[in-house]
Amino acid sequence: IAGITQAPTSQILAAGRRMTLRCTQDMRHNAMYWYRQDLGLGLRLIHYSNTAGTTGKGEVPDGYSVSRANTDDFPLTLASAVPSQTSVYFCASSITSGSTGELFFGEGSRLTVL
Amino acid sequence: GQNIDQPTEMTATEGAIVQINCTYQTSGFNGLFWYQQHAGEAPTFLSYNVLDGLEEKGRFSSFLSRSKGYSYLLLKELQMKDSASYLCAVRDSNYQLIWGAGTKLIIKP
Numbered sequence: 255i256a257g258i259t260q261a262p263t264s265q266i267l268a269a270g271r272r273m274t275l276r277c278t279q280d281m282r283h284n285a286m287y288w289y290r291q292d293l294g295l296g297l298r299l300i301h302y303s304n305t306a307g308t309t310g311k312g313e314v315p316d317g318y319s320v321s322r323a324n325t326d327d328f329p330l331t332l333a334s335a336v337p338s339q340t341s342v343y344f345c346a347s348s349i350t351s352g353s354t355g356e357l358f359f360g361e362g363s364r365l366t367v368l
Numbered sequence: 369g370q371n372i373d374q375p376t377e378m379t380a381t382e383g384a385i386v387q388i389n390c391t392y393q394t395s396g397f398n399g400l401f402w403y404q405q406h407a408g409e410a411p412t413f414l415s416y417n418v419l420d421g422l423e424e425k426g427r428f429s430s431f432l433s434r435s436k437g438y439s440y441l442l443l444k445e446l447q448m449k450d451s452a453s454y455l456c457a458v459r460d461s462n463y464q465l466i467w468g469a470g471t472k473l474i475i476k477p
Contacts, residue, residue, distance in 0.1 A: 296466075296469045299465070357411075357413070359411050362409075
């Protein structure tokens with residue numbers, strides 16, 4: 255089934271540990287995004303990539319890094335996790351960054367940092 | 369700053385009609401989206417408005433007034449499965465999406 259796959263779906267992590275959230279899409283979309291969703295707040299953009307080989311910072315990039323080596327994969331890395339990074343993380347994609355088309359979301363990765 | 373406002377929670381009765389409002393102040397405007405998100409699940413696309421007026425799609429309709437910075441999502445013939453959060457998002461002049469915090473809709477029998 256075409257779509258976006260995220261892994262892991264849930265993870266408990268000790269503060270200070272490094273963690274990579276994986277995201278893969280098979281829709282050949284050019285643009286990909288990482289959001290975090292916290293209670294009472296809207297989705298907040300962490301990093302984005304308009305096309306393979308390029309990345310950009312979103313609204314809340316500190317403490318996170320991304321790479322986009324190819325069209326399909328867009329991993330998000332927390333170099334040294336802190337409790338404030340406890341959140342639900344959604345990866346999303348769209349045909350292009352400037353398109354009027356909608357975003358397609360993965361099922362989310364629930365991360366708890368203790 | 370950029371801001372999207374929508375009510376935190378609404379309650380409606382099965383079979384009724386409900387209107388969820390969204391007001392926005394953003395740097396530029398390149399379209400407004402509504403998404404539905406069931407608890408514990410990913411957001412899914414409902415509608416897109418870029419011109420003023422009403423867009424109808426089955427039981428769901430979305431309205432936009434760019435001059436007023438205002439949109440609403442209208443849900444008719446409410447069903448229990450419509451219990452979800454409804455997210456309003458505006459694409460700004462940089463084509464980045466600005467998201468509201470979402471409106472949790474509770475449907476009662």
